[in-house]
Amino acid sequence: MINAIVQSDDTWMLWGILAVWASISIFLEQKYKWASVISGAVIALLGALILSNLNIIPSASPVYDAVWTYLVPLAIPLLLFNINMRELFQESKKLILTFLICATGTVIGSSIGFFLLKDYIPELAKLSAAIAASYIGGGVNFAAVTARFEPSSEMVSATVVADNMVMAAMFALFMLIPSLLFFKNRFNTPHIDELERGRVNKEETLAAEYWRRKEISLKDVAASIGTSFFLVVLSFKLADFFDRVIPGDENTSGIVVFLNGVLGEKYLLLSTLTFLFIYLFPHYFNKIKSGQELGTYLIYIFFVVIGAPASIPLIIEKAPLLILFVSIVGLFNLGIGLLFGKLFKLDLEHIVLASNATVGGPTTASAMAIAKGWRNLVGPILVVGTLGYIIGNYIGFLLGHWFLIF
Template sequence: MTLWGIIIILASLSIFLEQKYKWAGRISGAVIALVSAIILSNTGIIPTESPVYDAVWTYIVPIAIPLLLFQINVRSIFKESGRLLLIFFISSIGTVVGAITGFFLLKDHIPYLDRIGAMIGASYIGGGVNFAAMTAKFETPGAMVSSTVVADNLMMALLFILLIIIPTLKFFRRRFSTPHVDAVEKIEAQGGKQNSAQSFWVRKDISLKDIALAVGTTFFIVVVSKKLAQLLDTLIPSGNDVSSILNFANALFGDHYLMITTITFLLLWLFPKYFASFNGSQEIGTYLIHIFFVVIGIPASIPLIIENAPLLLAFVAIVAFSNLLISLVVGKLLKADLEEILLASNATIGGPTTAAALAIAKGWTNLVGPILVVGTVGYLIGNYLGTFLGTWFATFM
């Protein structure tokens, strides 16, 4: 209970500070939550591992996703997704380039880097689902897997902070179009002395019935989605003895995050008036996502990295920053919006859930649905590219 209390308090405090002070509004509540969690875990105040954190991933995140989608205009999503998908593929190429570069720079210094390269290459295209698949496929020793996870967690926390800060920097604002940032700032200007977060999250009329409908509908979607995903996971064969097509079909249709998104979109399409009839879903979902922000920062153990895996941190940093750099350069050539580029890069490296969290944290609500849809493509292509990288790298070890 104490650990739950600390997480909830950090999430609440980060939102309060974001809306109370302009300096906090500029860096966002997400960064405050992340950094606070990193400080507490690295000073030993809270543990870096706990079933509580697993519970956040298992229960809090799935519940938050539908709540955050209820206010989205589904019919406009597909218009928004085309360019995002192209940038997503560019970000994936950035991951592959970074994995190849990091491998040849460090292959003589890190054992099993061929297998780790496959794991990180796949993970930084589709997220943790692909990491687990490549770990099992290449049978990487447990000690190396644990060290890689620690390096990956720290890199993800640092990168997430960077992605949140980039849209606030004049260097990038002068060189990229930022329509979603501009829209948030327009709200801020209309709010007078209020900062952007405070202006965006104005007090709304909300009733007990609104809360009941929002929460009840969310739980209905999550339960149905999980049961359906479990059924399809059982019906669609998977494993080393079946074709890659069936394995990917299993990963796609047996994934309850994707199923949650799909069913929510379908209901939004069929019953738009129902979802427009209640308020509060976005606020509740955003609060839950701030709990998620806290948990992201907790496993980023700096002492463990220094002790066990400094070179692994260098490897994952090469892959991550190659992804981001290539995304920015090619995205600029394609005249893509800065927000789309950052979300696509985030979706490849951290998966669609963390990308949606970034969009929510920055107030880019029109991009939440599209990035969730586009990000799931990584589940499909990540394992293909990870398998290719691991097999190819093995010839040099």
């Protein structure tokens, strides 16, 4: 691989590029209708993908890891401060069915992809299991299943490269589908319709309308950031504690493993504690006015990071057939979701968010809900998306043992 112009350890330069491009993406989305249709999230992702493949920025860096490790957890509570708890439960119930349908699509896609390509890709039985677990839960599940079946490090690395590229492409597709008349005319779109009805100035882009200027004080900013830090620290420390004291290995009972998955999962506990505090102290959180703006900006930096690892030369070098396999899994996930979503009259917003949550995890799905202005779905998809962390490993293990027979 050719070294990038900006080195992976050039911390200030990389942070600058992430922050500036996130800002430009937001500006374009709110200024121009073409950008609003594409969405600022996709602009952010594509910009990073182009910079990465032109070898201007590296495809991997500790700076990107820091965004996943620090900015995303801080953004989650900020975006939940003003949530409607009644709507949270209503939307969560609807999303669970949709999520399970998309997860079923992952299982079908993994099976079809395996039987089509098992003679052409080494160790595909093990890798298929890991991708299936990942496209139901997330990277944590991928790591757990690969640790169980132990494919070679070279094949794991190639699979990660293919996964990064497909996830970036799928994310762009998720963002595009709700904007297309073909889908809007064939599915229920209550959240999109609500945004359209609430518009005052039709000349403005939807993003500009949604993010209209409002009064925010220094006290609001202090309360938002301070409270978010408090909730992240409390949740992560408690999750680490529960993960240590509750066994989570394969030799313990299913109930104990389930408890470990629920209480030891940082993002699930973060969402749960945030909801609990909002329920107990509604007046405090209702007064905070800057949480959504601050959290959304952090999420746009996250969008930029999603695009950076998708190195096309690396894929051509290491994973041309693996990208086909992962694409089959991702497209069956979305396709099954759309097919049965139409059959069961599910909302289009629920389908694309649930598919996003299985493919990319609850963080990318909640980020999409934010970018689209579907504020009542941010909390529910975070909660439902974490279900994949719990069931992903079990499904991956079962598929792996089945595939190994062949």
